[in-house]
Amino acid sequence: MSTDTAPHFIRDLIAADLAEGKNGGVIHTRFPPEPNGFLHIGHAKAIHLDFGMAAEFGGECNLRFDDTNPVKEETLYVEGIKEDIRWLGYAWDHELYASDWFERLYELAVQLIRKGLAYVDNQSLEQIREGRGMFKRPGVDSPFRTRSVDENLALFEKMRAGDFAEGEAVLRAKIDMSSPNMNLRDPIMYRILKAHHHRTGDAWCIYPMYDWAHGESDALEGITHSLCTLEFENHRPLYEWFVDHLDGLPVRPRQIEMARLNLSYTVLSKRKLLRLVKEELVDGWDDPRMPTLVGMRRRGYSPAAIRQFCDRIGVAKRDGVVDVTLLEHALREDLNETSIRVMGVIDPLEVVIENFPEGHTEWFEAPLHPTRPELGMRRIPLSRRVYVERDDFREVAPRKWRRLSPGAEVRLRYAALITVREVVKDAAGQVVRLICTYDPDAVGGDPTDGRKVQGTLHWVSAEHAVSSQVYLYDRLFTVPAPDAEEADFTTFLNPDSLQVMGGAKLEPYLATVAPETRVQFERLGYFVAEGEGGARFNRTIGLRDSWARVERSEPKPAAPAAPEEKKMTEETVTAEVIEVSAREDREPAKEVITFDDFAKLDLRVGVIREAGPVKGARKLLRLGVDLGEGRLRQVFAGVAKAYPDPSVLLGESVVVVANLAPRQMSFGLSEAMILAGGGGTDRLGMTTLKGTFLPGDTVT
């Protein structure tokens, strides 16, 4: 199953051990999850390595649940974890639990006591912590450290029998209270927990600690290479101390540590993921925005893409942050190869082909994959009314525009060539319909005269369309390293990480796909079917979009559109929003708002009721804006230079972005932004509206 070929130090170490004939020349690994949460992409890295190394060197890999803490663990999680591993494409050789070894572990502990290497300590938790000392100060021996072997044996038996209450006694290894390594200052091996265990029930009231249970379980089940993450490096001396002081172990396991995976724009700590779930910041462990395996599965990730990603990131000891784009690349690479192509319109704009016969349907055959004919064909109907993507039409075509605009001819993929003849708008000026004509000779979209057609669009026949809800997912966080920031990571949650498009229209073929089918909506991205009948699709990831890059890099017009013209081109707006936004942003380039974002803005008419300077900020004006909400919103706008006398603004109608998160500035809370713009200071100004508007009116 492993496709891993890149060299890394763990492979080298294993190969060397095998060459030396250690442990009889066999390799046996294990993946040891604690059943207290769901697996995430970081675990996938470990799984890939554990199973991959065993497979590559002809050994076995166990699944062993590290269930040594009954108060935190649940059966629910063990089933989930097993399902995730299977889904990822791995099969374990033996399913085991640390709890399977409780009796053997107990015997080994007795062996250590007999050797005088472990003792029962009756100090309190606080006393033990106190006695352990500090980093720079050695610990002191417990007064119970010198108990006789017989006494320890008897006491340990009483611990197991339940004669002590929780906290009254622990079993400790007798190592070195002055070791610079805290783990060797007589670590606790057993504590008393009168809790019900999900597998052993009430059979035990003493439970082994990680360091004791993990290494010895490894040894007992014949694990030769125990791969784990860097934070256990300090534990290795203890791991080795235990196996070296015990007789009769079948193998001498070796612990090897590697860096855990960190991914940009997300968090990968179980604690933080649990918080997202518990505080309902996401819809559960399987929310498609979660980096959990269940979440990624619902998002549409393929196991192969995840495995490929694990290959690409390699294995090393340096801890860094892997760029999500690497994951996304692996995803697209696999999905491009495996996903069938279909058409779906997410934000429909109606097109009427006026010279197409009423009531007539034309059917076209189209391949389900551009380079893999074996995946078959599907039929696509064309009728007089079709839907195209609203974003594919511009009343005023920008430079290099290859889509719909008045008079322009484009291709409806696989079907026809159409030209926009008329733009129909509603009372508010919103485009509601395009009247087009098509070229009846260009059957299937092939012009007979060899003329060049500038663009090809996806579309859906209105009459045959399947209605669907499309869930658009985006990154969960707005910053590359949410847990490296000073503020709590939840403050960086991306408010636009989910957008539900309720009115999507899909080609009829989509009604037939099975749940979890991964498809590419041509020109839009990869999506996965959730449920039956095409009723819901989740966007896995968009296509690479070089048009978006072109758009971003186009020079922006210097001045805003004329004040009385409410409609503006997107470039204008982009420039203006930047103009008013705060300057201390760390990554200005990322602050550019795309057309998609623009559609999410709630633009409203605001009437300025208050206007005045801001003390300590030459460029800012403090405005009180009436949005018809029964109160004034306070807005700080960087337009002071344009209005030496702010009072001229009183009573003016301006365009307000009403649905932005309020921004805390040092002078006060800014509760909205006002559209303004200009090529230079001399032409700086706010867009004002002339005519009769009511505060709160929507601007389109």
Added chain:
RNA sequence: UGGGCUGUGGUCGAAUUGGCAAGACGUCGGGUUCUGGCCCCGAAGGUUCUAGGUUCGAGUCCUAGCAGCCCAACCA
């Protein structure tokens, strides 16, 4: 002078163990195209954490620093 680990283009990561600093992602430019996708071609980007030293030759060895991460749960 607590201990351990790690420092290689923006990111992840190799370097036959002392011999021309791989590759991938990302970025930029071009070609192709009935997906502004895929694919193809090209480019930019490095004082290998710093300073000394050994050597014909140092990412690799030595010395001294610096930076980051981990460790004081009866968690794993």
